[in-house]
Amino acid sequence: MKFTVRQIATLLGGEVAGNDTLAITKLAKIEEGQPGDISFLSNLKYETHLYTTQASAVIVDRSFQPKKPVSSALIFVENSYSAFTQLLEEYYKLQSFARVGVEQPSYLGEGSQVGEQVYRGAFSYIGSNCQIGRNVKIYPHAYIGNGVRIGDNTIIFPGVRILDNCIIGQHCVIHPNAVIGSEGFGFAPQPDGSYKTIPQLGNVILEDNVNVGSNTTIDCATLGSTIIRQGAKLDNLIQIGHNVEIGKNTVIAAQTGISGSTKIGDNCVIAGQVGFAGHLTIANGTRVGAQSGVGKNVTEEGTSLNSSPAFGLKESMRSLAIFRKLPDLERRVSDLEKKK
Amino acid sequence: MKFTVRQIATLLGGEVAGNDTLAITKLAKIEEGQPGDISFLSNLKYETHLYTTQASAVIVDRSFQPKKPVSSALIFVENSYSAFTQLLEEYYKLQSFARVGVEQPSYLGEGSQVGEQVYRGAFSYIGSNCQIGRNVKIYPHAYIGNGVRIGDNTIIFPGVRILDNCIIGQHCVIHPNAVIGSEGFGFAPQPDGSYKTIPQLGNVILEDNVNVGSNTTIDCATLGSTIIRQGAKLDNLIQIGHNVEIGKNTVIAAQTGISGSTKIGDNCVIAGQVGFAGHLTIANGTRVGAQSGVGKNVTEEGTSLNSSPAFGLKESMRSLAIFRKLPDLERRVSDLEKKK
Amino acid sequence: MKFTVRQIATLLGGEVAGNDTLAITKLAKIEEGQPGDISFLSNLKYETHLYTTQASAVIVDRSFQPKKPVSSALIFVENSYSAFTQLLEEYYKLQSFARVGVEQPSYLGEGSQVGEQVYRGAFSYIGSNCQIGRNVKIYPHAYIGNGVRIGDNTIIFPGVRILDNCIIGQHCVIHPNAVIGSEGFGFAPQPDGSYKTIPQLGNVILEDNVNVGSNTTIDCATLGSTIIRQGAKLDNLIQIGHNVEIGKNTVIAAQTGISGSTKIGDNCVIAGQVGFAGHLTIANGTRVGAQSGVGKNVTEEGTSLNSSPAFGLKESMRSLAIFRKLPDLERRVSDLEKKK
Incomplete structure (x- = not known):
């Protein structure tokens, strides 16, 4: 400028x-x-x-x-x-x-269509049968697999990996080295103690205006889709398991992990380093404090949770306050025992 | 299809x-x-x-x-x-x-041997003196350093980094952007408060049928090898420190971290976001709950641990149940004090 | 050899x-x-x-x-x-x-200057108007944006992403797939429940002798600079938020996260999987135990913290010891109640 x-x-x-x-x-x-x-x-x-x-x-x-x-x-x-x-x-x-046009060398597979005003950086890779919208920016070293669709005005930063058949909306921003649509963690235990891989054939759908942070990983569904709804914002180094669903305008801070098949509602605010068990349903507007571990469904909208395992924010604050004074509480009990 | x-x-x-x-x-x-x-x-x-x-x-x-x-x-x-x-x-x-053959441009260093039916994607890099087995799939943007060996039927997804002299077994799957064999965290404190790097010259060995998740990092050994034994399955965003050993058919969920020189036994099941201190020995068949912090050796096979710092699963469940009612317990003690 | x-x-x-x-x-x-x-x-x-x-x-x-x-x-x-x-x-x-010279194909943008004895690996990308010092090693698949400066003798491993205008000192080592200078997590809530992106225009400065681990992410400042001071060592999979400052010779272990605008002092030792809230000031020489959650300023130098939320190390060890015996404490209170 x-x-x-x-x-x-x-x-x-x-x-x-x-x-x-x-x-x-x-x-x-x-x-x-x-x-x-x-x-x-x-x-x-x-x-x-x-x-x-x-x-x-x-x-x-x-x-x-x-x-x-x-x-x-x-x-x-x-x-x-x-x-x-x-x-x-x-x-x-x-x-x-400022970034428009094609730098060489870059790779474009057969049957892929690319819109106007697109930037394709050097060493970017687009597989076959992809549809890339207007004004999309694909930075150097980005990998787009086969059959991927990307909506208009989306930015794919360097080193992003989007695996086969994923669908990315408009106005999304995917930060460097994020991985979208890799195979989830599905293994069936065998009688001899080993594990057999369960094929993961689904994809990931990012709706419009979704942000995905650097080095965040979003696994594809076993069948069907892992879905990140419109306007959701994911920070860096987050893990999203297979078949997870993240609601509209939900915000998740760095290093949080969400296990397979859990559905997070709309407008939730999840702090950093939180863990969610699998197969949960979390109500709209739920707020979760940093480093909490959520192991149960949340049915009431607007619930605030904290601690690991997580329970009500206010209750957890009271328990944590007494936790710090536990030696004192133990002494009081000892005193009572002596005075008996 | x-x-x-x-x-x-x-x-x-x-x-x-x-x-x-x-x-x-x-x-x-x-x-x-x-x-x-x-x-x-x-x-x-x-x-x-x-x-x-x-x-x-x-x-x-x-x-x-x-x-x-x-x-x-x-x-x-x-x-x-x-x-x-x-x-x-x-x-x-x-x-x-479906993926076979060589896309261009790709890089193959001097003295490297590549088996039949191999896929080498565009922008993939194989250094010098590597041995790549039969039917190996090396996706675009994968980096294989010098002197690396990769067994038959192994899949190396886009953006994987395998540093010099690492050895990868047969039928392994390494997911996008995983890093194998980078230098571990070894620094010797100096009298002036600064740190001097301790050279890390070892490698990483993945035995057969190992899975490594997206954006997971496995550091090389200082000397010798960091070893992931046959059939072990590592999820996304896991940290494996230098000289660690992971036993046969052990399964580790996302975002867990294992500090340097710790040995995890066979057939263990480690949940997500768990931390292990360094130089520990963990018995075969150990199970560890999510977000636990393991700071001590586990000598008995089949132990179940939970909480941070971790102790027996059952005992921890009882303590956690009372933790939630601590304000109540404190009130009961106050009542006793008043009635005295 | x-x-x-x-x-x-x-x-x-x-x-x-x-x-x-x-x-x-x-x-x-x-x-x-x-x-x-x-x-x-x-x-x-x-x-x-x-x-x-x-x-x-x-x-x-x-x-x-x-x-x-x-x-x-x-x-x-x-x-x-x-x-x-x-x-x-x-x-x-x-x-x-051993690594010197230019492998092809590699990309060098207009107006960029490269020093003597530099290695530029195949598929490495250097944008426009960069200054790359003497004896710098830029491995394959590394991405250097526009206007980046890198000091002498620094090593940039494969897949590292350094975004526009970042400044990297001398003798730094940046491990594979680390991301430096990506946009931080800045979103302004709108009346309709959606979020608007706050542009992030600052950069990241790494002073001399800084190490950054594999898959670690360091966000750029909103304005100004996120700064990692001389001799600081960051392990793998760490998250550093926008406008953070890490002091001289501070060491941070894997999977720790530091929220936006927090200033960590010199010579601190931070263990793994620790979380820091945003906008904190942490005194020089602070030590923090693994999996702790730091939510308050630390004003006294040499403080040792532990637990989540973190408090004094010694106090936390006492509370944690009683935590494990909570069922016993509860029984003692019940006994007292009965005997009344």
Whole structure:
């Protein structure tokens, strides 16, 4: 990005005080601003930084009046925070729209169709009979198996693996080295103590606006589909077992694991390093605290769980508080025994 | 796959009632069956689906008699469940046998030998002096370092990294982005507070019939070998430290971590998100519950452990039950103190 | 490596007893030594192996006198353990220095500068405007985005993903499939229950001598930098959130997760499978036990924490000891109630 302060002020509908010809190339926090950066001041707790920052420009609220001389150009807008957010988004779009076309060598299998404005990075692999939508970005080293469908405007980052027959919606973002549709953990014990592999022939469906974090793994279904519903957001290093279903707009933090055939409802908020047993049904709006272990169905919407094994959040907080004082409780019991 | 109902019935040794010329292309659950699908009915709890399914064919037990009209063709066999399982396996084999030959560009280092019927995907890398057995499938973006040996019929999925001098057995399956033989976490503290790397020169040995899940990491030994014994099954996102040994037919669920030099016995069943400290010896047939933390040797075969730190499963269940009622226990102690 | 026993003795400043013309190709533990191997005997607990090993040579202390005939050549040095360590390091350097030059096909974007003695493996990708230092090793399938800087002597293993604008110091080692600089987990809840992505425009800075384990993920900052300070060592499968800072010489074991904006001090030792909440400040020299959950700031240097939620190590050990005897404590309370 390279714009003048004037151009940015026009974009944001703001007025400039100071040098409006300076070139802006980057966004920065006010305390880290360097020449060429634009920053913002919203919370006046940080006002002192305004008088020391080296940022070329700072976006401020229209109501704001500096108390000391400022070396940066100031852009006055209605709401400095949302103006800066708007700028973040514009900058972000510019970056990702820059990637278009095909770098060589890259691999495209027979019978695969690729939409307009697609980016296919060097060493990317698309198998046979795939349908890749418009404006999809497939970064270097991404692997798309056979018979995969990917909707418009989806971003597939480097090293992502999407196995055969998976279906990815529109506006999805799949971060580096995530694995979608690998065979789940299905083994039938044999009389001699060994295990026989149960073939896993299903796929994974990601509906629209799903995010999948780096190095997250989503296993395909044994038959049918593992499904991640519209708007769900999965962080890094998460494990999703075969035939799992994650509800609409459910958010899951890093390193959580969900065992096979469990169905998580809509609008749930699951913290990091949580574990779910298999074959559970979890109601809409369930909230689960970090490192909890959920072993039972949740039937009531909006339940908050915590601890391992998980139970009600409030109850668990009380039990945990006494856990820390267990030596004291034991002493009180000893005292009672002596005084008897 | 494309077979007629008649061909499938012949394969399974069954008799057909209905249209035996329909084409079958996919396997499906009875409640999700679409035209072109074949399904099965074993548990009569699901019998109602038989009268509504759109599957072209359904496999049923010879003893079964429909109570209403059925639009699907029926294939009568001795045991519908095992017939369907047989079909799953056949279908699965068809899929993986389809991959043979070399896609370009791919890299093969000097002095490496590759067996017959091998698949080497585009952008796959095989270093120098490797021995790759017969019918091995090396998917795109797989990395095989120098001096690696891989046994017959093993599948190396996309993005797998096998570092120098590792030895992989026959009939192994290594899922996408798993890392085998990377340097373990060996650092010697120095007087100034920094750490010096301890060179890790060993390798990893996977015996026959081992499965390694997606994004699982297995560190090489400092000297000698980290060993995964015959028939062991590792799920996704597992960490295996340097010089660890995993026994024959031991099964480990996702996100479990095993610290350096620990030896896990044969036929163990380890649940997900479990942690093992280093330098432990765990007896054959040990079972460990999810999210447990094992910090001590297990000497007795068939022990069941649970909780963090782990102790006997039964004892831990009793302690956990009281943990949930700790506020109540504390109140009872308070009452006793008052009444004194 | 291929040296004679004589050449190795000269390197180590030792004297040989036995055949000094034998060729040595590998290092091994004394109990696993094969012809062509060199081993060492330091702890006399292992002396019996000296009389049975098939290693071609064994390094021993100058003060050592064999009690039985030995078939291996012996190399006498001042300190056999440190001599062997020296050999390990030499061998290790030889291996990694062997990789120099460019394998084809590989990708180098416009405006990128690459130093001398660099290795660029087949299918490696370097974007535009990167600066790659002297003697850097970029293995096959590594992805380096645009505007990335990498210092001298750093090793980037296969499948590593370094996203745009990240800065990697000198003498760093980044293990296979690690992801550096992917977008963190930033989503703003919308009135309709969906989430809007907050653009993540910052980068990741790795200072000098940092190690990053296999399949570890380090998210970029929203603005500014996620920073891993000099000499920090991160094991496999670790999650580092956006805007986190890890202090100098801090060591973190496998599968630990650190939520966004948390600052970990210098010289901390964090065990495996630990979780940190976001926006915390953790004092220098803090030690955290395995599977702990840290939810509060740590202000005192050298604090030891344990348990989930974490509190003082000693206190937690006492509480955990009573936890195991909770059924007994409950019985004692029942007895008191009866006797009242």
